[in-house]
Amino acid sequence: MLEAIFLVVAQVTSLLAVSPFLVGLIRKVKARLQLRRGASVFQPYADLAKLFRKQPVISTTASWVFTATPYIVFASTLSAGLLVPTFISQTPMNFAGNIIALVYLLALGTFFLILAGLDAGSTFGGMGSSREAIVASLTEPAMILSIFAIALTNGSTNLSTIVQKTALLEGTVADPSPHLMALAALFIVALAETGRVPVDNPATHLELTMIHEAMVLEYSGRYLALLEWAAGLKLAVFLSLIANVFAPWGIATTVAPAAMMIGFLVYLAKTAALAVLIGVIECMFAKLRLFRVTDLLGVAFILGLLGLLFFYILRS
Amino acid sequence: MLNLLWILLGSYVVGILLPLCLPRRPEVQSLAASAPAIVATSAGIVLGLLGITSSEPVTISLASTIPLLAFSIRIDPLAAFFVLTISLVGLAASIYAIGYVRHFDGRASVPVLGALFNGFLCSMTLVVLADNGIFFLIVWELMSLLSYFLVVTEHEKAEVRYAGLFYLIMTHVGTAFIILTFLILFYDSGAFSFEAFRHPKQPLPEGMRTFAFLMALIGFGTKAGIVPLHVWLPYAHPAAPSHISALMSGVMIKTAIYALIRVYFDFLGGQFPWWWGFVVLFLGATSALLGVMYALMEHDLKRLLAFHSVENIGIILLGIGAGMIFQSYGLKELAALGLLAGLYHTINHAMFKALLFLGAGSLLYATHARNIDEYGGLLRRMPWTGVFFLIGAVSISALPPTNGFVSEWLVFQSLFLSYQLPTVFLKLMLPIAAAILALTGVLALACFAKAFGISFLALPRSAHARHAEEVSAPMRVGMGLLAAFCLVLGVAPMVIVPLLDRVIAPLAGISIEEKVLAMDGWALAPVNVEFSSLSTPVLALLLTGLALLGWGLAVVFGGRLRTRHYKTWGCGINLTPRMEYTATGFVQPIKRVFSTVYQPTVKLETEFLHESRYFVKRRHFEFHIEPIFEKYLYNPLVAFFTTMADRLRVIQAGSLHLYLTYIFVTLILLLLLAV
Numbered sequence: 001m002l003e004a005i006f007l008v009v010a011q012v013t014s015l016l017a018v019s020p021f022l023v024g025l026i027r028k029v030k031a032r033l034q035l036r037r038g039a040s041v042f043q044p045y046a047d048l049a050k051l052f053r054k055q056p057v058i059s060t061t062a063s064w065v066f067t068a069t070p071y072i073v074f075a076s077t078l079s080a081g082l083l084v085p086t087f088i089s090q091t092p093m094n095f096a097g098n099i100i101a102l103v104y105l106l107a108l109g110t111f112f113l114i115l116a117g118l119d120a121g122s123t124f125g126g127m128g129s130s131r132e133a134i135v136a137s138l139t140e141p142a143m144i145l146s147i148f149a150i151a152l153t154n155g156s157t158n159l160s161t162i163v164q165k166t167a168l169l170e171g172t173v174a175d176p177s178p179h180l181m182a183l184a185a186l187f188i189v190a191l192a193e194t195g196r197v198p199v200d201n202p203a204t205h206l207e208l209t210m211i212h213e214a215m216v217l218e219y220s221g222r223y224l225a226l227l228e229w230a231a232g233l234k235l236a237v238f239l240s241l242i243a244n245v246f247a248p249w250g251i252a253t254t255v256a257p258a259a260m261m262i263g264f265l266v267y268l269a270k271t272a273a274l275a276v277l278i279g280v281i282e283c284m285f286a287k288l289r290l291f292r293v294t295d296l297l298g299v300a301f302i303l304g305l306l307g308l309l310f311f312y313i314l315r316s
Numbered sequence: 317m318l319n320l321l322w323i324l325l326g327s328y329v330v331g332i333l334l335p336l337c338l339p340r341r342p343e344v345q346s347l348a349a350s351a352p353a354i355v356a357t358s359a360g361i362v363l364g365l366l367g368i369t370s371s372e373p374v375t376i377s378l379a380s381t382i383p384l385l386a387f388s389i390r391i392d393p394l395a396a397f398f399v400l401t402i403s404l405v406g407l408a409a410s411i412y413a414i415g416y417v418r419h420f421d422g423r424a425s426v427p428v429l430g431a432l433f434n435g436f437l438c439s440m441t442l443v444v445l446a447d448n449g450i451f452f453l454i455v456w457e458l459m460s461l462l463s464y465f466l467v468v469t470e471h472e473k474a475e476v477r478y479a480g481l482f483y484l485i486m487t488h489v490g491t492a493f494i495i496l497t498f499l500i501l502f503y504d505s506g507a508f509s510f511e512a513f514r515h516p517k518q519p520l521p522e523g524m525r526t527f528a529f530l531m532a533l534i535g536f537g538t539k540a541g542i543v544p545l546h547v548w549l550p551y552a553h554p555a556a557p558s559h560i561s562a563l564m565s566g567v568m569i570k571t572a573i574y575a576l577i578r579v580y581f582d583f584l585g586g587q588f589p590w591w592w593g594f595v596v597l598f599l600g601a602t603s604a605l606l607g608v609m610y611a612l613m614e615h616d617l618k619r620l621l622a623f624h625s626v627e628n629i630g631i632i633l634l635g636i637g638a639g640m641i642f643q644s645y646g647l648k649e650l651a652a653l654g655l656l657a658g659l660y661h662t663i664n665h666a667m668f669k670a671l672l673f674l675g676a677g678s679l680l681y682a683t684h685a686r687n688i689d690e691y692g693g694l695l696r697r698m699p700w701t702g703v704f705f706l707i708g709a710v711s712i713s714a715l716p717p718t719n720g721f722v723s724e725w726l727v728f729q730s731l732f733l734s735y736q737l738p739t740v741f742l743k744l745m746l747p748i749a750a751a752i753l754a755l756t757g758v759l760a761l762a763c764f765a766k767a768f769g770i771s772f773l774a775l776p777r778s779a780h781a782r783h784a785e786e787v788s789a790p791m792r793v794g795m796g797l798l799a800a801f802c803l804v805l806g807v808a809p810m811v812i813v814p815l816l817d818r819v820i821a822p823l824a825g826i827s828i829e830e831k832v833l834a835m836d837g838w839a840l841a842p843v844n845v846e847f848s849s850l851s852t853p854v855l856a857l858l859l860t861g862l863a864l865l866g867w868g869l870a871v872v873f874g875g876r877l878r879t880r881h882y883k884t885w886g887c888g889i890n891l892t893p894r895m896e897y898t899a900t901g902f903v904q905p906i907k908r909v910f911s912t913v914y915q916p917t918v919k920l921e922t923e924f925l926h927e928s929r930y931f932v933k934r935r936h937f938e939f940h941i942e943p944i945f946e947k948y949l950y951n952p953l954v955a956f957f958t959t960m961a962d963r964l965r966v967i968q969a970g971s972l973h974l975y976l977t978y979i980f981v982t983l984i985l986l987l988l989l990a991v
Binding site (some may be wrong): 009047048052053054055056057058059060061062063064065070071072074075076078082090093094095096097098100101103104105107108110111114117118119120121122123125126127129130131134135136137138140141142143144145148151152154156157158161218221222225226286290291295301304305308309312313 | 903
């Protein structure tokens with residue numbers, strides 16, 4: 001029991017601590033590739049501290065849904081984070097939900113963000129909400145299919161169980177093709193869900209292009225800080241998911257302090273590597289037009305389906 | 317238990333007669349209708365719980381002199397479960413009605429409405445309790461007719477009359493197929509009692525069983541609103557008064573689910589080929605997806621909710637269909653799981669859909685408008701209705717930790733466990749159904765973000781919404797009760813699962829309670845702890861705890877800051893409701909992405925000022941989506957029948973002598989055939 005509480009606290013703290021770093025790292029990589037020096041990778045921490053100290057301004061049009069949303073989004077994203085293994089393979093909250101629960105916890109946050117976007121009554125918010133609705137609708141089927149292909153190999157849909165089984169497995173998976181398909185699909189899903197180029201551009205405030213930024217446009221002060229942190233957390237959740245499901249090397253499989261230390265460092269390295277990759281992709285690709293995003297997410301869906309098909313065909 | 321049954325039936329009879337006998341005072345009459353209904357539904361709740369938990373089914377039969385007919389009732393766990401569902405929704409609707417029917421004073425007869433309400437509830441209860449085929453058909457028909465009369469309450473409106481007629485025709489087409497189903501079952505058993513259907517003297521031949529399967533699917537599917545038999549639903553459900561819509565959408569369509577389970581798992585003994593299950597699964601997936609897609613394009617709140625009933629019936633059928641597939645391969649545990657998921661979603665949908673319809677009724681009551689583009693900003697004017705509607709919206713969008721999430725999660729698990737099936741085709745089809753369910757879930761989320769966001773948030777979009785006032789206490793209590801059920805059914809699956817297990821055990825022939833509940837009931841782990849687990853109570857705690865953590869972090873890092881309130885930036889001019897996103901605008905991207913399904917037609921007319929074409933005088937915009945099923949399936953059918961009727965007019969000359977000749981000729985022919 002004590003051990004479980006320790007692990008929950010450790011996981012919450014590590015997710016909260018690591019997520020701004022990942023955001024900062026992506027920004028830094030983009031800056032370097034664009035031949036700028038860019039802000040320090042720790043800038044997001046300073047941004048959060050500054051936002052928390054600022055006085056929030058709330059629209060007179062908005063209702064309590066607007067002020068409750070940052071807390072709900074923060075809580076739902078962090079709860080989703082507790083279902084994904086980070087530095088240790090056995091998460092104490094493993095029993096509380098599987099991959100479907102993770103998807104729907106994130107959807108809870110999306111639902112309230114969409115509402116908050118509409119609440120202030122400005123056109124921008126509604127625009128963001130409307131676009132978020134279509135992007136979310138297209139990503140989730142792809143996400144569920146792709147993760148299911150992996151779940152089948154391990155006989156579980158609980159993420160911690162999947163990671164633990166893979167981590168304890170000697171050598172590699174008998175046939176990697178379903179996993180490769182699923183990896184590609186899940187990566188596209190991660191880009192879409194975390195609002196990255198080519199689906200959304202987190203660095204823009206141009207009404208023609210923004211999705212997530214449009215929904216949170218009316219937020220300020222501590223509310224904005226919580227939402228920014230939650231966005232960072234969502235990124236961390238997806239990167240942890242991809243890193244640990246497909247490459248659980250070095251993850252701690254016991255509660256021993258030394259193993260956990262190594263696990264944490266390896267986790268940091270893996271997620272950082274993925275963050276760099278995202279930074280590179282953001283520099284190499286242009287943002288897609290909203291109605292071209294469907295093609296990209298369609299590809300993700302088909303990849304997930306192919307992963308499933310390969311699994312059954314190779315088995316039989 | 318029998319005493320309870322008499323109390324239940326007696327109260328309904330009182331509820332039918334009392335309002336009609338009282339003097340013309342609407343408050344008194346509405347109370348006289350609701351009070352007996354409250355007693356009856358309370359008795360129904362206890363009866364349901366007792367019926368589910370009791371070990372032996374209770375039967376009672378009043379013989380009649382009409383051959384083959386007996387007024388017999390049997391309370392077994394399956395029937396008791398549906399009595400419980402009907403009574404829970406009925407209780408909330410009766411309380412709600414005390415405040416709501418005032419709305420109809422002067423426009424419709426309040427006592428007649430009250431009497432019909434009681435009769436409708438009574439007939440639904442009898443449908444699930446009936447233990448004789450003919451008795452079942454009588455109460456089924458009664459249910460259909462009473463609901464028809466309730467649908468046409470506001471018969472002075474032409475669209476209501478059209479909705480009523482459409483419903484009346486569709487429901488009777490359905491009944492025709494149900495009669496066929498019972499005739500097939502009668503064919504070999506020689507009796508109309510359900511006991512005889514269950515144990516026919518000789519087993520039905522395979523062909524007849526398949527025929528019975530199809531006839532039952534069409535007959536009950538019409539009532540349930542399975543695509544493509546759903547077309548009446550978005551007309552009829554919104555036309556009725558809202559507390560009746562809640563009953564129709566929440567529970568009446570579930571009587572069809574009851575009947576399907578009764579026929580397939582009870583009468584046909586759960587013995588069927590895999591493709592029966594696949595057909596049900598396929599129809600379920602189609603209904604779920606198309607239901608939600610059409611709902612998205614709908615801006616009339618009650619029509620939107622009616623389309624969501626089609627979606628949710630689809631989700632229920634996904635569970636039941638998966639269960640049937642597993643059953644045909646002898647995977648009993650998984651079959652039981654599929655049924656459990658389907659039934660869990662049945663009671664959940666009853667709760668949140670009734671809640672949402674009551675919420676829609678409150679909005680209608682307060683604003684006299686049904687189009688969500690005429691609402692806006694209502695959360696401030698109607699805080700209670702707003703909170704209850706939000707709970708309903710979160711539940712129907714299947715978001716944790718509410719009840720809709722638990723049952724959809726269970727449906728997902730039963731679809732995922734398909735890897736245990738022997739054929740690759742099904743192994744692939746069930747996960748694809750899961751992907752469709754995922755798409756359905758998110759589209760429902762988008763739809764209810766639209767419905768709640770446009771109706772309750774931002775600025776009021778019309779004078780109606782600006783002057784809206786919170787509804788009366790009984791209406792709030794009715795909604796609050798259902799909202800509480802939604803939350804309890806979500807965070808306490810350990811209470812519901814054992815009850816459901818008792819309902820399913822006799823049908824699937826196996827009890828899976830211990831296999832589904834893990835960790836002393838704190839987690840659900842359908843069939844295999846390692847494959848998947850879920851604990852909504854823990855998720856609810858986590859969400860609360862972490863939200864508090866977020867608040868704590870804000871306090872620690874920022875201290876206590878005063879919040880400043882200021883108007884939204886409107887690009888330099890004052891914000892007006894016309895700048896807000898409309899419901900049409902909100903779903904535009906979805907409409908465009910799925911244009912293959914919608915086939916939208918857009919009409920934009922612009923009138924310019926006479927002096928210059930740079931100044932627009934008036935713009936007219938309208939868009940329509942192609943009603944595919946009505947255009948390509950129903951219109952040709954209607955045209956065919958109209959032509960046939962025209963042709964047949966030749967032999968209908970209206971002369972009595974001619975008709976007597978027809979009768980005589982028929983008699984001779986029949987006699988010849990008999991020889």
